[in-house]
Amino acid sequence: MLVGFPYARRWRQNSAVGEDLEKLKQRLPLLDYLRQQNWTARPAGHASEFVGLCPLHPETRPSFYVNAHKNLFYCHGCGQGGDLIRFVELSQHLSFRQSLTYLEQQNAPADRDALLRQASAFYQRQLDRYPEARRYLEQRGLRDFALIRELQIGYAPGGSLRRHLVAQGYSLDLLRRTGLVNPQGYDALYQRVVFPCYRDGRIVNLYGRSTGTAFAHRFLPGSQGGLVACPV
Ligand SMILES: [Zn+2]
Missing domain, CATH: 3.90.980.10 (DNA primase, catalytic core, N-terminal domain)
Incomplete structure (x- = not known):
């Protein structure tokens, strides 16, 4: 259901950044973030997989899947997929760097x-x-x-x-x-x-x-x- 994504290579090229990214994503799991954004979902049948309406395109039948274990999403409607940072890039219309800053701020109310x-x-x-x-x-x-x-x-x-x-x-x-x-x-x-x-x-x-x-x-x-x- 969920496949690898080319953007992931971008941050793997820089191991220091990659390490920070991994920590950020562990601190704020994709599913938690989506729920904070009022995304509602139901179990999709597979272990740790959830499905709901896609926040990235208008639809009436749920085709947006999240694998909580892999910390990835994929939408069968619009074909978008990836991790938390990718989701923020797409949903907030931010660059990769801007998405990181945005998430750090979201994630650091107690600085x-x-x-x-x-x-x-x-x-x-x-x-x-x-x-x-x-x-x-x-x-x-x-x-x-x-x-x-x-x-x-x-x-x-x-x-x-x-x-x-x-x-x-x-x-x-x-x-x-x-x-x-x-x-x-x-x-x-x-x-x-x-x-x-x-x-x-x-x-x-x-x-x-x-x-x-x-x-x-x-x-x-x-x-x-x-x-x-x-x-x-
Ligand atoms: Zn979609």
Whole structure:
């Protein structure tokens, strides 16, 4: 029912882009995207295959098939077929590059900035709950509560950020991509006093200083920006 498509070769030629594309398509399966666009379908008889009216051409009898397993579509009415990006190209009348940008925006309502702000706020709240963290700061001369607040210093106890952010609706995949959660699914910062790193008024990274025996310095992947303070 579904065949290979020449456009697929385009991005295979560039493996770096291809890798990103694969991740994008895994994050936002074609069927999910279509349903977000109010496409209604019924099972087509084969496992993981669905059929509904074609969103790309007017029709009264469903001829638009989606194979959820292969993450591909094909319309027997207009002959169009392909993956999510191809569908966006056709339905939104966008170029390949524009479709990628469009999907990244669609798929990133919770961007890295917002996530880092949430994580930083969460860590700041933990500081009061863990006396060992306050003790650590006091031992290094930071006793002024107002200053600690001003510097937005927090504490990562470990084993709690992921749960908190997932409960807020952030996907585990986004947490992994931001580096807040490691590939194994655990909080990346564990028993660390946390300082936000700012650039141009935005939190661009978090720095974690170990309060225990772990490796002293830890940044999340990505830009480290400028530390507002690193007194320890
Ligand atoms: Zn069609």
